[in-house]
Every structure is written in structure tokens, then in C-alpha cells.
Amino acid sequence: MLARQHEHKAPQKRALQWLGKQLFNREDPAAFFDPLLEQLNPMWVQEYTPARVERILQETADTRTLVLKPARHWSGFEAGQHVNICTEIDGVRHQRTFSLSSSPALWHAQGRITLTIKRLPGGRVTNWIHDELETGAVIGLGEAFGDFQLPAQATPLLFLAGGSGITPILSMLETLTAAGASAPAALLYCVRTEKDVIAREKLEAMAARHPNLTLTVIATNATDSPRYLTEADLASVPGLQDREIYMCGPGGLMDLALASLDALGVDAQRVHKTFFAAPGAASLDGTDLGGTVRFAKSELEVSSEGDANLLDMAEAAGLSPSYGCRMGICHQCSCKKTSGTVINRLTGKASGPGEENVQLCISVPQGPVTIEV
Numbered sequence: 450m451l452a453r454q455h456e457h458k459a460p461q462k463r464a465l466q467w468l469g470k471q472l473f474n475r476e477d478p479a480a481f482f483d484p485l486l487e488q489l490n491p492m493w494v495q496e497y498t499p500a501r502v503e504r505i506l507q508e509t510a511d512t513r514t515l516v517l518k519p520a521r522h523w524s525g526f527e528a529g530q531h532v533n534i535c536t537e538i539d540g541v542r543h544q545r546t547f548s549l550s551s552s553p554a555l556w557h558a559q560g561r562i563t564l565t566i567k568r569l570p571g572g573r574v575t576n577w578i579h580d581e582l583e584t585g586a587v588i589g590l591g592e593a594f595g596d597f598q599l600p601a602q603a604t605p606l607l608f609l610a611g612g613s614g615i616t617p618i619l620s621m622l623e624t625l626t627a628a629g630a631s632a633p634a635a636l637l638y639c640v641r642t643e644k645d646v647i648a649r650e651k652l653e654a655m656a657a658r659h660p661n662l663t664l665t666v667i668a669t670n671a672t673d674s675p676r677y678l679t680e681a682d683l684a685s686v687p688g689l690q691d692r693e694i695y696m697c698g699p700g701g702l703m704d705l706a707l708a709s710l711d712a713l714g715v716d717a718q719r720v721h722k723t724f725f726a727a728p729g730a731a732s733l734d735g736t737d738l739g740g741t742v743r744f745a746k747s748e749l750e751v752s753s754e755g756d757a758n759l760l761d762m763a764e765a766a767g768l769s770p771s772y773g774c775r776m777g778i779c780h781q782c783s784c785k786k787t788s789g790t791v792i793n794r795l796t797g798k799a800s801g802p803g804e805e806n807v808q809l810c811i812s813v814p815q816g817p818v819t820i821e822v
Contacts, residue, residue, distance in 0.1 A: 497535055497589035497590060497591060498519050498520050498522065498523040498589065498590040498591070498592075499519070499520050499587045499588075499589065499590070500517040500518060500519040500520070500523070500534075500562075500587065500588055500589070500590040501517065501518050501585065501586070501587050502515055502516070502517060502582060502583070502584055502585060502586045502587070502588065503516045503517065503518050503561065503584065504516035504584060505582070505583075505584055508565060508647045508648060509644060509645055509646070509647055510644070511567055511568040511579075512565060512566065512567045512568070512613060512647050513565070513566055513568075513578065513579060514550065514563050514564070514565045514566075514648075515563060515564045515565075515566065515578070515582070516561055516562075516563050517561065517562050517563065517564065517588075517590070518560055518561050519560070519562065519590050521560060523590060523592070524592050524593070525553060525556050525557070525593070526549055526553055526556070526562070526593030527553060527593070527598050527599075528549075528552060528553060528598065528599055528617070528620040528621045528623070528624040529548070529595065529597040529598045529599065529617045529618075529620060529621050529695070529723070530548070530549060530593040530594060530595040530597070530598065530617070531546050531547065531548050531549070531593065531594060531595045531617075531723075531778070531779060532546070532547060532548075532549055532564070532590060532591055532592070532593050532594075533545065533546050533590075533591035533773040533774075533779060533781060534547060534564070534574075534588050534589060534590060534591070535588065535589030535590070535591070536574060536577065536578075536582075536588050536589070538573065538574070538577050538581075543573060543574050544591075544772070544773055544774075545574045545575075545774070546773050546774040546778060546779045547564045547565075547566055547616070548564075548565075548616040548617035548620070548697070548723075549562055549563070549564060549593065549616075549617070549620050550563045550564060550565035550616040550617070550619045550620055550648075551563035551619075551620060551623065552620055552623035552624045552627055553620075553624065554623070554624065554627050555623075564616075565613065565615075565616045565619070565647060565648070566578055566579075566613075567612065567613035567647075591773065591781065594779060594780060594781070595723065595779075597617055597695070597697070597721060597722075597723035599621055599624065599625070600693055603630060603631065603632040604632055604692070604693050605632050605633045605634070605688055605691055605692040605693070606625075606632065606633070606634040606635070606692055606693050606694075606695065607634075607635050607636075607637070607683075607686050607689065607692045607693075607694045607695070608621065608622070608634065608635070608636045608637070608694075608695050608696075609636075609637050609639075609678075609694065609695070609696045609697075609698070609702075609706055610636065610637070610638045610639065610696075610697055610698055611638075611639040611640075611697070611698025611699050611702040611703075612639070612640060612641075612645065612647075612698060612699060613647065614696075614697035614698035614699070614702075615638060615647050615648065615697070616647075616697075617697055617723060618636065618695060618697060619647075619648055619651070619652075621695065622634070622636065622652070622655055622662070623651075623655070625662075626655045626658065626659050626662065630661075631661060632661065633661045633662075633663075633687070633688070633692075634661060634662045634663075635662070635663045635664075635665070635686050635692075636652070636662070636663070636664050636665065637665050637667060637678070637682060637683070637686075638652070638664070638665065638666050638667065639667045639669055639678055639698065639702055640666065640667070640668055640669070641668065641669055641670040642668050642670055642671050643666065643668050643671065645668075646666055652664055665682070667682065677705065678702060678705055678706060678709070679709070680709045680712060680713060683706070683709050683710060683713060684713055689713060689715060690713075690714060690715055690716070692719065693719050693721065694710065694715065694719055694720045694721065695721050695722075696720065696721070696722040696723075697722065697723050703722060707720065707722075732797065733756055733792065733794070733797060733813070736792060736797070736815075737815060738754075738755055738756050738792065738813050738814070738815055739752075739753045739754040739755055739756075739757070739813075739814060739815075740752070740753065740789070740814040740815060740816040740817050740818060741814075741817045741818075742759060742762055742763075742789075742814050742817075742818045742819075742820060743817070743818070743819045743820070744763060744766065744768060744820055744822040745787065745819055745820065745821055745822070746821055746822055747766075747768055747822060749766050749767075749768065751763075751765065751766045753814065756794070756813050757813065758794060758809065758810055758811060758812055758813055759784075759791065759807070759809040759810075759812045759813075759814065759818075759820060760772055760775065760782055760809035760810040762814075763809065763820075763822055768822060770782060770784065770809060770822050772809065772810060774810075775810045776810065776811075777794070777795050777808055777810060777811035780808060782808055782809040782810050783806050783807065783808050783809075784806065784807065784809055784820055784821055784822055785804065785805070785806055785807075785820070785821040786800065786804065786805055786806070786807045786812075786818060786819065786820055786821075787803075787804050787819045787820070787821060788802065788803065788804070788817075788818065788819045789802065789814065789815075789816060789817050789818030789819055790802050790814075790815045790816055790818070791807055791812040791813060791814055791815060791818060792812070792813045792814075792815050793811055793812065794811040794812070794813055795811050799815060800812070807820075809822075
């Protein structure tokens with residue numbers, strides 16, 4: 450069934466491309482036809498995958514789960530991956546990156562996925578989702594990405610989550626329990642108070658059904674004296690050194706957990722982490738930055754001084770390369786550098802001088818650079 454749909458879609462897309470080229474001498478007819486298609490049926494839009502909001506569930510006072518039904522040509526995902534969503538707010542299009550909180554099994558069985566989204570103070574998109582987005586609306590969905598994924602072979606696991614960092618781990622736990630995984634798994638879940646536990650009923654139900662899954666909630670602000678994650682919490686996990694460890698949460702919790710795991714002798718190669726906020730940027734003081742960037746496909750050259758990144762430079766030149774989070778997380782802006790050196794804004798490290806893929810949003814030129822944009 451799915452194959453036939455793809456076969457049907459391919460000639461349709463080729464026909465649109467042919468028509469777009471005949472009328473506008475462009476290979477991307479979606480830019481011209483999408484506004485019309487959106488008026489007829491927003492689920493026909495070609496530029497991105499449309500996804501209809503079927504239900505909205507209130508998880509906690511500041512967290513909602515969106516149950517989405519994407520168009521069937523969406524490619525699916527692996528547990529732990531992220532996705533970019535696209536929304537238009539007051540006439541301005543916005544993209545944001547969120548982790549998928551449901552298991553791939555739900556997508557395969559029902560064609561549905563879920564995103565669990567916490568309201569962020571001052572957040573343009575998250576506040577719009579909480580205050581304005583309604584059931585029946587259609588939002589744009591990008592393809593899933595990210596290497597925060599479960600190991601291929603069954604192995605003992607420890608999950609460490611903080612706040613809404615539980616979302617990719619929810620997807621992983623649902624995947625493991627649905628598959629009847631026999632290896633032991635433990636979840637240490639840090640929240641401010643017991644009222645902030647996201648998907649409590651689902652977590653407790655999984656732990657009740659699967660004796661090899663243990664659930665520990667640590668409420669950090671339940672009393673006047675903050676109670677943070679300790680080495681003792683981690684050391685209490687049986688066979689800690691032999692577990693693969695998956696972490697997602699605020700930077701402070703991640704730093705604390707990494708220091709504690711190191712002190713307990715856990716091999717850093719066993720620790721897998723993902724961010725839901727921008728990782729800190731490296732200090733580039735004293736580093737020679739700037740240069741002439743040649744955007745080869747567009748036959749444009751732009752010069753800069755200072756720490757302007759390649760994405761900002763491209764946009765300043767009137768180009769529109771793809772991008773997602775603009776924080777170095779989603780890799781949606783990755784492009785091929787064919788020559789020259791760039792500095793990674795997050796690590797402060799220099800690239801090699803030759804051909805390689807770089808992320809435009811966190812790459813700062815150091816001398817002349819050529820990019821395939």
C-alpha cells in the first residue's frame with residue numbers, strides 16, 4: 450500500500466516540477482503552488498510534511514502533548530530522535546526542534562506521533578502552542594534526525610532525565626516495553642516537584658507491567674532545602690558500570706551527572722546525551738576570525754570580520770539555506786565545505802582545510818572558505 454502511494458507521488462512531483470519549470474523556470478514549484486494548495490487543503494502542501502493536530506493532552510500545568518497525524522509520505526523515525534516543526538505566527542514562519550515522545554510502533558500501527566512540549570518563559574513558539582494551537586490545525590513537520598538512539602543489542606540501561614528532557618526517553622521506554630525487552634532498565638527522573646512529573650501514569654504503568662524496569666522520581670524542590678542528584682543516587686543503580694547511560698535534561702543536571710559518573714568510574718563511552726537547550730558556546734577571544742566566503746552554487750561572495758557564522762552571512766547575501774534550531778543541535782543546515790577552514794562556535798575547534806560537511810549556524814570562517822550553497 451505504502452509503495453503504491455510513493456509510486457503515485459513520484460510522477461505527481463515530477464509533473465509539478467515540469468510545470469513549475471515551464472511556467473517559472475524553477476525546480477521548486479512548491480514555492481508557487483503551496484499557497485494555493487494550502488487554501489484548498491493544507492494536507493496537500495508539498496514544501497514540508499503537513500501534520501494535523503488530532504488531540505491535545507494537558508500533561509502538567511506547563512506541558513502539553515500534541516497527538517499528530519502526519520501525511521503518509523512522512524518517513525518515520527527511531528526512538529530518541531528529534532523533528533523540526535514549522536508554524537506561521539502573525540504572518541511569520543517559525544521552525545523549532547522537539548523530541549518525539551511516542552514510540553515508532555504508534556506511527557507504524559496508527560500513523561500517529563506525539564510531541565510533548567513544555568511552555569518556555571518568553572518562548573515565541575511554545576507559548577503559541579499552549580495558548581493558540583487548537584485541535585484540527587495543521588502544522589509543518591520535517592524529517593526526523595538525531596543519533597540519540599537505543600543500542601542495537603539488548604544491554605542493561607540507565608536513563609537520566611530532567612523535566613521535559615523525559616520526552617525522548619519516553620519514546621525509548623515505550624519502544625523497549627512494547628518489544629518486551631528483557632535487559633534491566635532504570636529511570637532516574639528529576640523534577641522540581643511531584644506535580645511536574647510528565648506522563649506519570651504512563652511511566653508507572655510501564656514499571657508495573659515490566660519488573661525489569663525501575664522508576665525513581667527525584668523532586669528537587671519539594672522542600673525548602675533543594676535536593677539535587679547525588680553520587681549515591683547513581684551508585685544505587687545495580688551494575689552501573691556495565692550499563693549504557695542515556696541523559697537528557699537541563700545543562701546543570703547534565704554537568705552534575707557527568708561529574709558524578711566520572712567519579713564513580715563509569716566509562717565516558719557508555720554515556721549518551723542529547724540537549725533540549727543550546728549547549729554553551731566556546732570563548733573565541735584571541736582567535737583570528739572572518740574571511741571571504743564563496744557560496745559556490747549561488748556564485749556569490751561575502752566577506753566578514755569577527756564571529757559572524759556562515760548561516761547569517763548567507764542570509765545577509767539574500768540566500769535561503771535550510772536551517773532548523775540555529776543552535777548546532779539539529780544539523781538541518783549542514784552543507785559541504787569544499788575548501789577553507791571554519792571554527793566550530795560551540796567547541797572552539799578548527800575544521801580541516803579540505804572537503805567536509807559543516808553546520809552553517811555554528812561555523813565561523815577563518816580565512817577564505819568555499820561552501821556548496
